[in-house]
Amino acid sequence: MDRLDVVAALGCVVLVGATWQLPLETGVLAAAFAGFLLSLSVWRLYGGRPWEALGWFVWVWTAVTVVLELPTATFVVAFVGTGVLGTMLLLGGRYGVLLDVWTVEN
DSSP, rough: HHHHHHHHHHHHHHHHHHHHSSSHHHHHHHHHHHHHHHHHHHHHHHHTHHHHHHHHHHHHHHHHHHHHHOHHHHHHHHHHHHHHHHHHHHHHHHHHHHHOSOOOOO
């Protein structure tokens, strides 16, 4: 676990705590969470971990599905599908399961 993982965990805890303590609308909290996840994605991409960056970016779409007014079945498929895909990308990039297709060798 590196510094960014600690920031991600603490940020998620703070945002989840804010949902219970602050009387904000769902859209505002989802936008805050999506913005936080997008910043994590950019940090991972800048840090040279593109698969993890893609995983965080997919989780941005998971947060976006919360504010979209989708039918229940579509919402469940979109929310769970993007959540699982993001998790697979994060873990696959972290444990070296996904190939390094990002670097070019001469």
